[in-house]
Amino acid sequence: MKKIFLFLGVVAFACMAQAKTATLDVSAPLNPSTVTYDEAGVWTETYNEEDYMTIDFPSMSFSHLPSGESWDGYFWDGFTFSKSSKTTYAAMSDQFNCVAGGGLAGVGTPFLLGYAPEGWGPVSDCQVYFNDGKAWTAEEVYLCIGSWALENVLNGGAPARKFAQGDSLIIIIEGLDKDYEVIKGKQVTFFLADYRSANEAEWKVNSGWEKCDLSSLGEVYGLVFTMKSSDSGSYGANTALYFALDGLKITRPTEVATFENETGGINVAKADTCWQGADAPVVGWNSWTSGDYTFQSYYGGNSGYGEYYSAWTVSNETANTSTGSAEPNRSAKGGAYAGQNFASWNLNYYGVDTIVFDKQVVPGFFINNNAYAVTSMKSGDSFAKKFGKDDWFKLTCIGVLNGAKTKELDVYLAKDGKYIAEWTYVDLSELGEIDGLTFTMSSSDESYGYMNTPAYFCMDNFGAAKPEGYQEPARAEFPDLGTALPETTNKVKVQKVIRDGQVLIIRDGKTVNMLGMEL
Numbered sequence: 001m002k003k004i005f006l007f008l009g010v011v012a013f014a015c016m017a018q019a020k021t022a023t024l025d026v027s028a029p030l031n032p033s034t035v036t037y038d039e040a041g042v043w044t045e046t047y048n049e050e051d052y053m054t055i056d057f058p059s060m061s062f063s064h065l066p067s068g069e070s071w072d073g074y075f076w077d078g079f080t081f082s083k084s085s086k087t088t089y090a091a092m093s094d095q096f097n098c099v100a101g102g103g104l105a106g107v108g109t110p111f112l113l114g115y116a117p118e119g120w121g122p123v124s125d126c127q128v129y130f131n132d133g134k135a136w137t138a139e140e141v142y143l144c145i146g147s148w149a150l151e152n153v154l155n156g157g158a159p160a161r162k163f164a165q166g167d168s169l170i171i172i173i174e175g176l177d178k179d180y181e182v183i184k185g186k187q188v189t190f191f192l193a194d195y196r197s198a199n200e201a202e203w204k205v206n207s208g209w210e211k212c213d214l215s216s217l218g219e220v221y222g223l224v225f226t227m228k229s230s231d232s233g234s235y236g237a238n239t240a241l242y243f244a245l246d247g248l249k250i251t252r253p254t255e256v257a258t259f260e261n262e263t264g265g266i267n268v269a270k271a272d273t274c275w276q277g278a279d280a281p282v283v284g285w286n287s288w289t290s291g292d293y294t295f296q297s298y299y300g301g302n303s304g305y306g307e308y309y310s311a312w313t314v315s316n317e318t319a320n321t322s323t324g325s326a327e328p329n330r331s332a333k334g335g336a337y338a339g340q341n342f343a344s345w346n347l348n349y350y351g352v353d354t355i356v357f358d359k360q361v362v363p364g365f366f367i368n369n370n371a372y373a374v375t376s377m378k379s380g381d382s383f384a385k386k387f388g389k390d391d392w393f394k395l396t397c398i399g400v401l402n403g404a405k406t407k408e409l410d411v412y413l414a415k416d417g418k419y420i421a422e423w424t425y426v427d428l429s430e431l432g433e434i435d436g437l438t439f440t441m442s443s444s445d446e447s448y449g450y451m452n453t454p455a456y457f458c459m460d461n462f463g464a465a466k467p468e469g470y471q472e473p474a475r476a477e478f479p480d481l482g483t484a485l486p487e488t489t490n491k492v493k494v495q496k497v498i499r500d501g502q503v504l505i506i507r508d509g510k511t512v513n514m515l516g517m518e519l
Helices: 092-096 147-155 371-379
Strands: 002-004 019-023 054-057 060-070 073-082 111-115 126-129 136-145 168-176 188-194 210-213 222-229 242-253 284-290 293-302 307-315 342-346 355-361 364-369 392-401 404-415 424-427 433-443 456-460 494-499 502-507 510-513
Touching: 019 355, 054 073, 073 126, 092 147, 136 147, 136 168, 136 188, 147 188, 147 242, 188 210, 222 242, 364 371, 364 404, 371 456
Parallel strands: 002 404
Antiparallel strands: 019 242, 054 060, 060 073, 060 126, 073 111, 111 242, 126 222, 136 210, 136 242, 168 188, 168 222, 284 293, 293 307, 293 355, 307 342, 342 456, 355 433, 364 424, 364 456, 392 404, 392 433, 494 502, 502 510
């Protein structure tokens, strides 16, 4: 186990900001959740004009614009699914083929087929929207010519003519702004066929998947793909404007969990109050997000002993003192590290809660003692003893990857007669790449294998990098702890019982739960 002793100094390096990456996997869409294909390897819902106006994947949605029975037949724009293994075009039914015969994963695997007729409007219907409403950097995409388009380039076919010197077939990729309007002045041009050279030996035609660098577009909220052919007339291109797409990769900086009020998320409605996972939490686990991280809160309902909440609570309380279990969500500093809100955690006895996120090296977060825990350690309470100089209180951070625990980090919230009273940075980079983080707590004061010290701590800015030039703040000392208290003053009559499935403690004739809250 890796140990972090926050009392011993500052880690000498700063963590780098993390990036969130999303890469298109055509085999794993969100909507439709299941893709059915006909015998030719074409999506059976291509012409369904009611249910699928977009094709959705994690972080990105592709336009799909069917027009039902129009033009004496079926018509569609935008993108559709195909896994046709045919590479040539002979009839209209072959419009869903590409020359690679499948996606990046190989022949017969799914890819997205785009149909982008330039003559139908000022902007192509082949568009991609980043569906979290945030700006991303489009890094790269893999493109391939459609079989019908290639047939026109090589051999013509009414109304298209065979390409000759000076001809070209291109895809223009442009970015979309936050209003999903085309950003002028920046574009990437990708040649599917290039006959511009006077030297026929230099003519080029796409023959399979090729990577296209999109990074020059910068931060965008989506992309639009427009095909253009030099063989065009009054009704637009004569060349069939079909292309295949796969492997679109987008990135953006990971957003820190600041726990501030967010649209559709955290809502600490008024000052000096708390929010516990939902405006109307369901009994059991409630999940919610801040930044790019998902947290859990547990609501135990009302079992006759009062309502029970545990795991994560968001608070904006500013007091730095607590009278006990009735005021459990205050920081020892008083208020947040930054902004108005911070998170308060307490150990849950009904299961393990995990912060969930995309795989990354989490830089760290800011930690503070909980005022309730500090009050107990300083003075003792009906459940826990007053701390002596040799007592300690510890948080263990446990990395999770693919559902399995990885490395652990220990953070001492109190040790050697001192405790964390200021917001203090915890470096998590030693945990390496993880996709989850969970916690447990321990103390030198325990009974029957259970910790007596209130199992709480406070967090802010989860996922933040260590500030440049950061210096760890000084620790507060417990007052009047020159010597350890006599052992007899720390002992009371304790009995563990189970009532209605809930673990309770009878301590000096008073019934308390495992959090030390009198019932």
